[in-house]
Amino acid sequence: MNERCAVIGIGQTKHTTKRDDLSLAGLVREAALRALADAELSFADIDAVVIGKAPDMFEGVMMPELYLADALGAVGKPMLRVHTAGSVGGSTAIVAANLVRAGVHERVLTVAFEKQSESDAMWALSPKYPFQPPLLAGAGGYFAPLVRAYIRRSGAPLDVGMLVAVKDRQNALKNPYAHLHLPDISLETVKASPMLWDPIRYLETCPSSDGAVAMVLASEAHAAKAPRAPAWVRGTAMRSEPTMFAGRDQVNPRAGIDCAKDLYRQAGITDPRREIDVAEIYVPFSWFEPMWMENLGFSPVNEGWKMTAEGATAMSGDLPVNPSGGVLSTNPIGASGMLRFAEAALQVRGQAGEHQIAGATVALGHAYGGGSQFFSMWIVGSEKP
Amino acid sequence: MRDVAIVSFAQTPSLRRERDKDEVEMLAPLLGEVIERSGIPRKEIGFTVSGSSDYLTGRPFSFVIALDAVGAWPPIEESHVEMDGAFALHEAWVRLQHGDIDVALVYAFGKSSLGSLRDVLVTQLDPYYTAPLWPDAISLAALQARALLDAGLCTEREMAQIAARNRAKARQNPFAQLRGDFDVEALLASPYLVSPLRKHDCPPISDGAAAVVLAAGDRARKAVSRPAWIRGIDHRIEPHSLGVRDLCRSPSTTLAARKAGVLGASVDVAELHAPFSHQEVILRNALDLGPNVDINPSGGALAAHPMMVAGLLRLGEAASRILDGRAKRAVAHATSGPCLQQNLVCLMEGDP
Amino acid sequence: MSEPVRRIKAPVRLAFEINAGHALTGFLRAIAEGRFLGQRCVSCHKVYVPPRGVCPTCGLLLGEEVPVADTGTLTTFCTVNVPYEGQTMKLPYVYGSILLDGADIPFPHLVQGLPVPEVRMGLRLKAVWAPPAERKPTMESILWFSPTGEPDAPFASYQEHL
Numbered sequence: 001m002n003e004r005c006a007v008i009g010i011g012q013t014k015h016t017t018k019r020d021d022l023s024l025a026g027l028v029r030e031a032a033l034r035a036l037a038d039a040e041l042s043f044a045d046i047d048a049v050v051i052g053k054a055p056d057m058f059e060g061v062m063m064p065e066l067y068l069a070d071a072l073g074a075v076g077k078p079m080l081r082v083h084t085a086g087s088v089g090g091s092t093a094i095v096a097a098n099l100v101r102a103g104v105h106e107r108v109l110t111v112a113f114e115k116q117s118e119s120d121a122m123w124a125l126s127p128k129y130p131f132q133p134p135l136l137a138g139a140g141g142y143f144a145p146l147v148r149a150y151i152r153r154s155g156a157p158l159d160v161g162m163l164v165a166v167k168d169r170q171n172a173l174k175n176p177y178a179h180l181h182l183p184d185i186s187l188e189t190v191k192a193s194p195m196l197w198d199p200i201r202y203l204e205t206c207p208s209s210d211g212a213v214a215m216v217l218a219s220e221a222h223a224a225k226a227p228r229a230p231a232w233v234r235g236t237a238m239r240s241e242p243t244m245f246a247g248r249d250q251v252n253p254r255a256g257i258d259c260a261k262d263l264y265r266q267a268g269i270t271d272p273r274r275e276i277d278v279a280e281i282y283v284p285f286s287w288f289e290p291m292w293m294e295n296l297g298f299s300p301v302n303e304g305w306k307m308t309a310e311g312a313t314a315m316s317g318d319l320p321v322n323p324s325g326g327v328l329s330t331n332p333i334g335a336s337g338m339l340r341f342a343e344a345a346l347q348v349r350g351q352a353g354e355h356q357i358a359g360a361t362v363a364l365g366h367a368y369g370g371g372s373q374f375f376s377m378w379i380v381g382s383e384k385p
Numbered sequence: 386m387r388d389v390a391i392v393s394f395a396q397t398p399s400l401r402r403e404r405d406k407d408e409v410e411m412l413a414p415l416l417g418e419v420i421e422r423s424g425i426p427r428k429e430i431g432f433t434v435s436g437s438s439d440y441l442t443g444r445p446f447s448f449v450i451a452l453d454a455v456g457a458w459p460p461i462e463e464s465h466v467e468m469d470g471a472f473a474l475h476e477a478w479v480r481l482q483h484g485d486i487d488v489a490l491v492y493a494f495g496k497s498s499l500g501s502l503r504d505v506l507v508t509q510l511d512p513y514y515t516a517p518l519w520p521d522a523i524s525l526a527a528l529q530a531r532a533l534l535d536a537g538l539c540t541e542r543e544m545a546q547i548a549a550r551n552r553a554k555a556r557q558n559p560f561a562q563l564r565g566d567f568d569v570e571a572l573l574a575s576p577y578l579v580s581p582l583r584k585h586d587c588p589p590i591s592d593g594a595a596a597v598v599l600a601a602g603d604r605a606r607k608a609v610s611r612p613a614w615i616r617g618i619d620h621r622i623e624p625h626s627l628g629v630r631d632l633c634r635s636p637s638t639t640l641a642a643r644k645a646g647v648l649g650a651s652v653d654v655a656e657l658h659a660p661f662s663h664q665e666v667i668l669r670n671a672l673d674l675g676p677n678v679d680i681n682p683s684g685g686a687l688a689a690h691p692m693m694v695a696g697l698l699r700l701g702e703a704a705s706r707i708l709d710g711r712a713k714r715a716v717a718h719a720t721s722g723p724c725l726q727q728n729l730v731c732l733m734e735g736d737p
Numbered sequence: 738m739s740e741p742v743r744r745i746k747a748p749v750r751l752a753f754e755i756n757a758g759h760a761l762t763g764f765l766r767a768i769a770e771g772r773f774l775g776q777r778c779v780s781c782h783k784v785y786v787p788p789r790g791v792c793p794t795c796g797l798l799l800g801e802e803v804p805v806a807d808t809g810t811l812t813t814f815c816t817v818n819v820p821y822e823g824q825t826m827k828l829p830y831v832y833g834s835i836l837l838d839g840a841d842i843p844f845p846h847l848v849q850g851l852p853v854p855e856v857r858m859g860l861r862l863k864a865v866w867a868p869p870a871e872r873k874p875t876m877e878s879i880l881w882f883s884p885t886g887e888p889d890a891p892f893a894s895y896q897e898h899l
Contacts, residue, residue, distance in 0.1 A: 066726055080466060238463065
C-alpha cells in the first residue's frame, strides 16, 4: 500500500522564551487550530493524531499525549506519541505520513512542541548521575568537541561559524514566528559574545524556546479538495546509529549519509545541490551548517565551510539554507525538527511570506538528534509525484 | 492491507528487582533470541521500533542507551514511542504496509523498580489541575473500582477471584512474577491497600523486557509454520479528565475492537492488559467476550507488570498460542494512561 | 484579585535508583582499586572502556576483561565557560575525550594541570587518582587527567576516534 501523501495545512505558534499566556494545552492548540484553518478543516475531519516531543522532563509531564488528547480533538481517535530525541519533530511527521501512505487514515494531524519554560531544560539535558563526575554542561558541552574536531579536519577558517550565526538571525527577521529577532546581529556582536563551550560562542548557540508546530497530512483524494496548494511528500527516511562505538565518526556520521542517500533515491534526486531549491536543516550550533552540507552530500567532505563562506547558503545563494532562521533562531526542542519539515513545505507551497525563496518547488526538511545519531528527513515538492 | 504476522516472541522473566543487569544487558540477549527464533537473519530486518519511558528511569533519553543492545551498525531505520511497546508494534505494522520492507523488530523494556511507580505515574496527569494534588496510580484505580462496585457491575469477591485465577494460570508461565494458588476467602480477609482495592487487586512492580518480530506475507510463511496473522489492529483514546469519563466502561476499547474486527469474532484466547482486577471486568464487557474464552492464560498483568512492556506481552502471549497451535484466533489488548484512558486491540489468527 | 494567575509552582520530587549494570559494576570496582579494566567484543575485538556490557555495533555481550593503561591521548575537548545546575567545577574548565592506551574508544573526563589555553588535541595525559583511602566505585576516583610531558600524539594516531 503506497498512497500519495501531501501537507495541506501548516500552523505554528509565535515562538518565544516563555509563553506564559498559554498552558501546554493552549500552546499545542494554537498551532493545531492554525494548521486546521489553513486546511479549512475542523478537528472532526481528522482521523488520527500523532504528536512528538523531546524528553518529558522538559515540562515535567510524563506521556503528555494523555493530558493533551482533549485539547487536540483526539478523543475517540488513535493517538501516538513519538520520541526520537532531537530528531523527533521529523520522525513524528514521518510516522504521520506513514499512516496516510499505508492507507490506514485519510487525514492526520501531527503536532510537535516543547514548553521548556515549564521545567529546566539545561538540567534535564545533563542531570547529575552517580558513578561519574558532572562534566557536561548541556548539549553545547557535548557538541563543542565535535566542532573542534571538524575545524581541525577541514582546516576551515575560524569565522565560518559566525557567518552562519549572522545569516540565520538575519533570515529570522523575515519570519514573524521566529523567537530571536536580533536586528543588530553582525560579525562584531557575535565575536564579542561570551565563549560558552570553546569554540562555541553564546551568539552561535540556539535559544531555548516555547513553541509548537502542526501540519495536516492528507491522502491524494483529500489533497485534491484542499483550498491551497499541497506540498507533496516525495520521500522520507530515518536512520540511527549507536551513540558511541569504537571508530565512530561523530562529525560526519554514516547514519546521516545513508539517510540522505535513501531519501534522494526515493525522491528521484541524483544531483542534490542542483535539484533541491531550498534546505531547512537542523543547525543548533552554527558550525553544524558546514558539517551538514557535507553529510547531506551538497559538498565534498571537508569543503562544506566553503559553501557558507561563498554565500551559497544565503537566501540569495544557489542553495539557501534555513531561510526561516532555523534552530539558531527558534528552538522548542521537540518542535524544531518538525519546524524544518514544515518550513520546507511552506516554501514549496509558496507560503513562506517574506522569507520565501522565489520559485522553490523542491525542498528538504532535516532533523537530527541524540549524539548526532538519529536522523530524519523528508523531501517535499509542489508537483505530485 | 498487507498481511502481517507475528513470527516470534521472547521475554525476560519479570522480576521485582533486576539489579545485576542494566537495560542494555537485559535486551541484548533477548533480541538475539527473538531474532533467532524467527528464523530470519538479522540483516533482513528493515525497521526497528521500541517502546519505553524516560520517567521510569529518572533519566531523559534513556531509550538512546538501549539502542546499544540492537547492534545498529551499519545504521538502521529505527524509531521509538514513549509508550507501551504495543503501540510500537502498531507503528511497525503500519510501516510494513508500505511494501518496501518485509520484516520489523519491536521491543520494549522497563524497570519499574527504580522509582516509586505509583508516584511516578502522577506526572502523567494534567499538570495544572490534577497532578499537584498528587493522586497516585493506585488511588485512581481505586476510584474506578469504587465506581464499578457502586454501579453493581462487579463485587469484591469477583475481583479476588480474578486475582486468584490469574496467578493460578501464571503457574504455567515460567516468566511470570506472581504465581501460585491463592484462597479467595483469605484474599478477601486481607486489609485494604487503598479501599476498595486490596494488595491482590493490584499489579506487582516488575522489571522486564519483551520483543517481537513481525513479517509480511510470504516472508512470514517462509519463516514459521504457523504465523500469528494480524487480522485487525486499532487503538483509541478517551478524554483525560476522569470526571468527564464513564469509569465503569471502556468505550475506546469497544471502538478499537470494532475497528479491528474483534466484535462478533469468536476467539479462543484473550490476553487483556488489566493491571487491576476490576479492570478485567470492564474490558471483558467492552470486548463482549463469550463465556468460553480463555482469559489471560499467561496470568496477565496481575502476574507480571513491567511498565511499558505489559501491553506488548499481551500481544506476544496471544501470538505464541497461535504460533504453537494451541489457539486458532486470539484477541490481545493493551492500555495506557490512568484508568484505561487509551486502549489498543488486536485480532490475531492462525492459518486454517 | 486583579492579576490573572499566569504561573503556578508545582514541585515534583521523585527519587530513583540508578543501576550500573553488570559490566559497569566490574569496571567501577576496578576503578576503586586504581585500575582501568576494559572489555573486548567477541566479534569485532574492539576494547571498550568503560564497558557497557554490550558491543554497540554487534549487539553482543562483551567478553574478556582487558587491563588498560591509565595513560592516553586527548582526542578532542571543550572549555566550559557557562554555569549550570549541578555544576561543581570552577569555571572555566576543560573536559575532553580521552583515548587510553589499549582502548578502542575514548571517554570523557576532566583535563587539568596546565593553563586552559594550552590544552590541545593530541596532548598526552595520565590519570590523577584520588588517594587510595578515598577511592570508591565511581569515575570520580580519578580526579582528572594531567599532561605526562611526552610529545603530542600525531593526528593520524587518534584521527579515527573523533
